[in-house]
Amino acid sequence: MEQDVQLVQQCLQGDGSAWEELVRQHNRRVFNICYRFTGNRTEAEDLTQDVFLRIYKTLGSYRAIHGGFATWMTSVTRNLLIDHYRRTKRDRATDSLDDAMPVVENKESSAKRPDEQALLGELSGQVQTALTKLSPELREAVILRDLQQLEYGEIQKVLAVPEGTVKSRINRGRIELARILQQMGVRPA
Amino acid sequence: MNWTCEQTELRLSDYLDGLLTAAEQKEFDAHVNSCARCTPLVSSVTQALSGLHSLAQVEPPPRLVYNILDKTLGPRETVTGWKAILAWFRAFNPQRLAYGGVSLCAMFLVFASFTGFSWKKPRAADLSPVNVYRGADRQAHLVYARSAKFVSDLRVVYEIQSRLQRTEDLPGSQDSTAPQPAPSDKNPGSTDGSGPASPKQQNRANDLASHSIVLAAACPSCWEGRIR
Numbered sequence: 001m002e003q004d005v006q007l008v009q010q011c012l013q014g015d016g017s018a019w020e021e022l023v024r025q026h027n028r029r030v031f032n033i034c035y036r037f038t039g040n041r042t043e044a045e046d047l048t049q050d051v052f053l054r055i056y057k058t059l060g061s062y063r064a065i066h067g068g069f070a071t072w073m074t075s076v077t078r079n080l081l082i083d084h085y086r087r088t089k090r091d092r093a094t095d096s097l098d099d100a101m102p103v104v105e106n107k108e109s110s111a112k113r114p115d116e117q118a119l120l121g122e123l124s125g126q127v128q129t130a131l132t133k134l135s136p137e138l139r140e141a142v143i144l145r146d147l148q149q150l151e152y153g154e155i156q157k158v159l160a161v162p163e164g165t166v167k168s169r170i171n172r173g174r175i176e177l178a179r180i181l182q183q184m185g186v187r188p189a
Numbered sequence: 190m191n192w193t194c195e196q197t198e199l200r201l202s203d204y205l206d207g208l209l210t211a212a213e214q215k216e217f218d219a220h221v222n223s224c225a226r227c228t229p230l231v232s233s234v235t236q237a238l239s240g241l242h243s244l245a246q247v248e249p250p251p252r253l254v255y256n257i258l259d260k261t262l263g264p265r266e267t268v269t270g271w272k273a274i275l276a277w278f279r280a281f282n283p284q285r286l287a288y289g290g291v292s293l294c295a296m297f298l299v300f301a302s303f304t305g306f307s308w309k310k311p312r313a314a315d316l317s318p319v320n321v322y323r324g325a326d327r328q329a330h331l332v333y334a335r336s337a338k339f340v341s342d343l344r345v346v347y348e349i350q351s352r353l354q355r356t357e358d359l360p361g362s363q364d365s366t367a368p369q370p371a372p373s374d375k376n377p378g379s380t381d382g383s384g385p386a387s388p389k390q391q392n393r394a395n396d397l398a399s400h401s402i403v404l405a406a407a408c409p410s411c412w413e414g415r416i417r
Contacts, residue, residue, distance in 0.1 A: 011194065019262065020254075023258060023261075027253055027254055028249055030248065032246055036247075043252055047251060048253060050251065052257045053257075053260055056261040079308075124240070124244050127244060131241075146238065167202060174202060174205070174237060175198065175201065175230070178230075181236070181237050181240070182233055
């Protein structure tokens with residue numbers, strides 16, 4: 001954490017190698033959040049680039065006293081993912097299922113190429129598909145808690161909502177995910 | 190307090206994250222075990238959670254870092270001409286190059302010595318492939334012959350040792366197997382010949398005599414050479 005703060009300071013002084021080090025350290029984490037959110041590698045790659053571009057431009061606004069660099073970076077990632085979701089939702093032709101099932105998104109873009117599906121394990125592929133069918137609010141909460149292993153306090157900072165809301169979203173997200181998996185034919189062992 | 194299905198649903202994450210108190214946990218378990226609606230709910234959410242935890246980290250494409258750096262810091266400078274050649278040489282680590290050179294020289298010295306290259310009177314002919322091959326072949330045979338002789342010598346020594354050991358282990362072997370020394374006035378082991386030797390000295394002398402005879406039997410030529 002202190003190393004990140006030091007690297008940020010060096011970046012702000014114009015040190016290119018410090019920025020490169022930050023990118024190398026954190027690109028995997030950002031890419032994974034984007035991939036789990038979109039379920040698409042190409043989209044995740046583009047979004048990761050956009051995230052780092054935004055971080056590079058707004059690095060001066062980072063304050064270490066407000067939390068760790070990783071939390072701030074996750075917050076930027078989350079905001080950009082939500083922007084992207086809203087933008088693509090407008091572009092997409094939505095059907096009535098959105099209104100009928102407000103929690104579950106019928107996300108056509110989550111359909112993966114056959115080679116991508118083959119790369120994923122059977123259960124992993126089903127879980128990823130189910131994850132992309134969750135509403136963005138529940139999806140981001142579940143990703144941050146159960147995939148990124150963030151504490152409730154950190155998620156609260158990233159999502160900028162009260163802790164009770166965080167807990168509620170995680171709980172609903174898990175239950176909803178289990179329900180979607182059941183609909184997909186995945187039965188408890 | 191009666192635990193309800195709504196409570197189970199609301200506190201499910203607390204249960205899964207181990208955040209329930211002991212009393213709550215007890216009531217939760219009691220309710221879930223007896224409720225036909227909550228049992229499959231808890232089971233399916235537990236399975237979904239384990240499925241989430243089993244999702245492996247995805248490796249980003251290797252070009253991602255370079256793409257980000259290009260977008261933020263700008264495209265990297267491409268060097269051409271002499272500068273590119275100099276940069277190529279600069280990329281080599283001089284320390285590693287030095288280690289490599291020293292290792293190569295050491296290997297050459299060892300190999301040259303092995304093939305019989307004379308460092309006192311070096312000749313260009315010694316470095317011709319035919320001579321190098323002959324030298325290496327001769328050295329290899331020499332090493333093989335020396336090794337074979339060494340092994341053979343070791344075998345003889347172990348043979349003698351094992352025979353001596355066997356002689357010592359046999360009860361009454363000194364009297365029955367070993368030939369008796371020629372009768373003499375002087376007992377072996379006695380120092381002055383005036384009196385009989387002590388039992389300890391006598392035994393040691395007898396041992397030496399029997400060992401000499403066994404050695405003579407095992408290696409007659411060596412033994413005779415020594416005696417003569």
